[in-house]
Each structure stands twice: as C-alpha cells, then as structure tokens.
Amino acid sequence: MKNCYLCTSTKNLTKDHIPPKNLFPSPKPTNLITVWCCKKCNEKFSLIDESFRVFTSSVINRSKSGTRIWDEKVMESSFKRSPKLKTATIKSLVPVETEINGIKVQTTGMTYPIKKTNDYLVRLTKGFTRHFNPEIDLSRANFKVNNIIPNQQIIDMLYQKFFYVERGDGVFKMWRMFAKDMGVMSIWVYVFYDGLMFTIEVN
Ligand SMILES: [Zn+2]
Numbered sequence: 001m002k003n004c005y006l007c008t009s010t011k012n013l014t015k016d017h018i019p020p021k022n023l024f025p026s027p028k029p030t031n032l033i034t035v036w037c038c039k040k041c042n043e044k045f046s047l048i049d050e051s052f053r054v055f056t057s058s059v060i061n062r063s064k065s066g067t068r069i070w071d072e073k074v075m076e077s078s079f080k081r082s083p084k085l086k087t088a089t090i091k092s093l094v095p096v097e098t099e100i101n102g103i104k105v106q107t108t109g110m111t112y113p114i115k116k117t118n119d120y121l122v123r124l125t126k127g128f129t130r131h132f133n134p135e136i137d138l139s140r141a142n143f144k145v146n147n148i149i150p151n152q153q154i155i156d157m158l159y160q161k162f163f164y165v166e167r168g169d170g171v172f173k174m175w176r177m178f179a180k181d182m183g184v185m186s187i188w189v190y191v192f193y194d195g196l197m198f199t200i201e202v203n
Pocket residue numbers: 004005006007008009037038039040041042
C-alpha cells in the first residue's frame with residue numbers, strides 16, 4: 001500500500017522510521033523498519049520525537065544505549081538547540097521510587113504529558129501494523145495506553161507468548177499478541193532503553 005500510514009494521503013510521500021531513528025546511537029542499525037508517510041504527518045511528529053527521546057533516555061535504570069543517547073544527543077544536541085525543552089524537562093522532575101536489580105531506590109524522574117505519550121505510541125502501533133499486517137485497518141480502532149514497571153516475570157511471559165521484534169542494542173523492544181479471547185483486538189508492549197515499558201490495547 002503506497003499511501004500515508006497515518007492519514008492515507010498519497011501526496012508528498014516520504015519514509016518514516018518506526019520506531020524513530022533518533023532513538024538509536026551511532027552506528028544506527030541497518031534493519032530499521034520504514035513505512036510510507038506523507039510529509040505533513042512526518043513533520044508533525046518531529047518535536048514529539050525529540051521530547052519523547054528526552055523522556056525515555058532520562059530514566060535511571062536505562063541501558064547503555066540510553067545513557068549514550070542522553071549524554072551525546074539530549075545534553076549535547078537537544079538541550080543546546082532548545083533551552084526551552086531543557087527548562088521544561090527540569091520543571092517536570094518529581095521524586096520517584098524505582099527498582100534497580102531488585103533494590104528500591106529514591107530518585108527523581110521526569111514526567112511527560114500523557115497525551116504526547118499516547119500520540120507517540122499509537123503512531124508506532126499504526127506503523128508496525130502497516131509493516132507487519134497491512135491487511136488490518138486501524139482507522140476506527142481505539143487505543144488504550146498504560147505505563148507499567150518491567151519485571152522478569154512479565155518479560156519471560158512476553159517472550160513465550162508474544163510476537164517479538166527488537167531493534168538496536170538495548171534501545172527498543174516490542175511484543176505483540178492478537179487477543180480476541182481477552183476481549184481486545186491486539187495487545188502491544190514497548191520497552192525503551194530497557195527502562196520504560198508501556199502496553200497498548202487496541203480495540
Ligand atoms: Zn499523512
């Protein structure tokens with residue numbers, strides 16, 4: 001299907017990376033997934049792509065790749081380009097309790113607008129669906145996003161039962177299961193930098 005996976009336009013098509021290319025430190029993987037996307041939709045996401053990367057790479061239990069993105073891209077590029085983004089990030093910090101190797105740690109965490117998270121994750125879900133299951137029409141689908149704390153039990157279950165895709169080293173993991181018997185069309189799980197995990201239910 002050669003039309004925009006977000007708005008179905010056939011004009012000004014370009015390739016959109018799913019997940020966005022900016023999540024990956026250099027050298028970037030050569031197996032990144034791309035889908036057709038119109039220029040307008042593509043541009044609409046460029047600022048969200050940048051701020052979502054700040055969010056996902058800011059978590060304390062991030063992978064080495066997450067640390068590299070934070071040091072090399074967020075600090076060196078995003079925050080220098082946009083002092084506004086830096087100020088907003090600092091303002092959004094709240095005390096949080098997290099777990100590192102089973103030990104509870106008090107730290108600060110960045111809060112990120114739920115609407116932007118939803119937009120970002122719905123867009124990924126539409127992109128992956130276009131790539132892996134282009135026959136599925138999501139134009140009338142409902143999406144429900146949850147943020148969950150990853151633990152080994154959940155991860156083991158996902159590997160056993162879900163379709164799995166990974167890109168980059170400790171950058172992005174995705175699981176998907178069609179789950180009619182559970183009352184939803186599909187369930188998707190996304191993990192960024194081994195630190196932040198989201199589920200999204202599609203109906
Ligand atoms: Zn479009």
